Amino acid sequence: MRPIKEIAAKVGLTEDDLEYYGKYKAKVSLDVYERLKDRPSGKLIFTTAITATPAGEGKTTTAVGLTQALGKLGKKVMLCLREPALGPTFGVKGGAAGGGYSQVVPMEDINLHFTGDFHAVTSAHNLLSAMIDNHIVKGNALDIDVTRVTFRRVMDMNDRSLRRIVVGLGGKADGIPRETGFDITVASEIMAILCLATGMEDLKKRLGEMVVAYTRTNKPVFARELKAVGAMAVLLKDAVKPNLVQTLEGQPAFVHGGPFANIAHGNNSILATRTALKLADYVVTEGGFASDLGAEKFFDIVSPASGMKPDVVVLVTTIRALNMHGGVPKAQVSEKNLKALEAGLANLGAHIHNLTQNFGTLPCVVAINKFPTDRPEEIKMVEDYCAKMGVRTALSEVVVKGGDGGIELANAVLETLESKKSNFKPLYDPKLPIKDKIEILATRVYGADGVVYTPEAEKNIETLNKLGFDKLPICMAKTQHSITDNPDLKGAPRGWSLTVRQVKVSAGAGFIVALTGEIMTMPGLSKEPAAEKVDIFPDGKIVGLF
Numbered sequence: 001m002r003p004i005k006e007i008a009a010k011v012g013l014t015e016d017d018l019e020y021y022g023k024y025k026a027k028v029s030l031d032v033y034e035r036l037k038d039r040p041s042g043k044l045i046f047t048t049a050i051t052a053t054p055a056g057e058g059k060t061t062t063a064v065g066l067t068q069a070l071g072k073l074g075k076k077v078m079l080c081l082r083e084p085a086l087g088p089t090f091g092v093k094g095g096a097a098g099g100g101y102s103q104v105v106p107m108e109d110i111n112l113h114f115t116g117d118f119h120a121v122t123s124a125h126n127l128l129s130a131m132i133d134n135h136i137v138k139g140n141a142l143d144i145d146v147t148r149v150t151f152r153r154v155m156d157m158n159d160r161s162l163r164r165i166v167v168g169l170g171g172k173a174d175g176i177p178r179e180t181g182f183d184i185t186v187a188s189e190i191m192a193i194l195c196l197a198t199g200m201e202d203l204k205k206r207l208g209e210m211v212v213a214y215t216r217t218n219k220p221v222f223a224r225e226l227k228a229v230g231a232m233a234v235l236l237k238d239a240v241k242p243n244l245v246q247t248l249e250g251q252p253a254f255v256h257g258g259p260f261a262n263i264a265h266g267n268n269s270i271l272a273t274r275t276a277l278k279l280a281d282y283v284v285t286e287g288g289f290a291s292d293l294g295a296e297k298f299f300d301i302v303s304p305a306s307g308m309k310p311d312v313v314v315l316v317t318t319i320r321a322l323n324m325h326g327g328v329p330k331a332q333v334s335e336k337n338l339k340a341l342e343a344g345l346a347n348l349g350a351h352i353h354n355l356t357q358n359f360g361t362l363p364c365v366v367a368i369n370k371f372p373t374d375r376p377e378e379i380k381m382v383e384d385y386c387a388k389m390g391v392r393t394a395l396s397e398v399v400v401k402g403g404d405g406g407i408e409l410a411n412a413v414l415e416t417l418e419s420k421k422s423n424f425k426p427l428y429d430p431k432l433p434i435k436d437k438i439e440i441l442a443t444r445v446y447g448a449d450g451v452v453y454t455p456e457a458e459k460n461i462e463t464l465n466k467l468g469f470d471k472l473p474i475c476m477a478k479t480q481h482s483i484t485d486n487p488d489l490k491g492a493p494r495g496w497s498l499t500v501r502q503v504k505v506s507a508g509a510g511f512i513v514a515l516t517g518e519i520m521t522m523p524g525l526s527k528e529p530a531a532e533k534v535d536i537f538p539d540g541k542i543v544g545l546f
Helices: 004-009 031-036 059-072 086-090 107-111 117-137 189-196 200-208 229-235 270-279 291-306 319-325 338-357 376-388 398-419 434-445 455-467
Strands: 018-020 026-028 043-049 077-081 102-105 144-149 153-155 165-167 178-180 182-184 211-215 220-222 243-247 252-255 282-286 312-317 364-369 392-396 450-453 474-477 497-506 511-516
Touching (some): 043 059, 043 291, 043 338, 059 077, 059 102, 059 243, 059 312, 059 364, 059 392, 077 270, 102 107, 117 144, 117 153, 117 189, 117 229, 189 200, 189 291, 200 229, 252 270, 270 282, 291 312, 291 338, 291 474, 312 338, 319 338, 319 376, 338 376, 364 398, 376 392, 434 450, 434 455, 434 474, 434 497, 455 497
Parallel strands (some): 043 282, 043 312, 077 252, 077 282, 153 182, 312 364, 474 511
Antiparallel strands (some): 018 026, 026 243, 102 243, 144 211, 165 178, 211 220, 243 252, 497 511
16 A cells, blocks of 8 residues: 555645545545635546346446556546445445455455544434433423434444334433334434535534424424534534545545445445546446446435536446346356346346436446356357447456456446437436325336335325425335345346335435335344454454455
């Protein structure tokens, strides 16, 4: 690794712009964007993927490798990623800093406590939770209905036992008993706000607009009414600043914020990406999971909130994952099975259609993340399929070759940027009725025939309409394992209906959350969690975080 001040100098940042967190990490002042905001923006390269499988698609690794390849071609480039959460790091997924020769470093720090951003979000969130309960105990001047406190507590760890709990047990001195629970920190509305805020004043305004409960007369209670905004902002004063690190090949990278794409909007911070666009000619970023989740939410939530528009999209796929979508079990994904591969291509096709047909004119390049077991005839089948759909393909071998393995992809992206102009536009008008927006997402993005609402969801929508929250975009909470709301359905199923079981407002973040299927906001650990493989040696070397 090179000292972070040398990495910063590549894009014109000086030591006065940095707040050091050791030799290899730094916070970047919010003043940088204000100083450069009139400078022309670079090109935004958005990376997404087909529907996630246990075989892995390598989206983050591809984004890192593409950045390194553009650097090798002499381009002034920056990378923008989300921060990994501790829960998945020690759960099923493991670390999320890339892999092989396409990583952001220092990997151990990034995958663990990093610069403390997640802890700051956790503290700010739980401070407000404590102030809500304290307000109720100390007279309840706001007339909060203790059965309708919607703001739960959070922690940055997978712990299923805390999903539903009772607080306030032990008598009057210990509070008023009520049912509540914990979500994982990345599901906190404050995490979403951190990534959608455009500055400190906007952050404070959004914090104040969070709906945390309802009164006994059905009126919303806002965080600002509990006089908690100032204290929360103080806890977040450093977390709001983008974190600067580097790729293995020395390209500058912002790693900032971490909302999940299956339960939140799934993209890194606006503050990081818009600053990068002023510092570099090309900015590579990624959205969580597939095009139906992180990408759609960037296009319909982040882009309208920030004014940033993608110039080209890179869609990552693998032969292994396509085999799984064709019905092959994980243990056999590396075996030759052209029939399964052909069937699995339907999932790739659904994502190509989603990206190229739903958001105006949006140029797309399919990156085939090549594994050693991939055969020429399998790769050709994918290439031919994409050609019929009118999109360009490129092989990517960034895991084993770093930037050199991404040159073909980088050239394809650069040539696409030159030959095809983006005329991007969001999928829907946020002023449409709530059900209309959900219907558009269900039918045009997920391929459903329609939408079914539970009685609770119907009641939720009626309440949001009465309170005037109906003009916000939709943030769908949906499984990442299928393009449908059923994680067991692979490929691109037809003839199904999306079930919405609950609808709630995240007024501070500026969107409506529609919960579908069995999606949960507090994950659990697997039978053999990744934590079992993590250790530290006497010399300080850490293993098992990949």
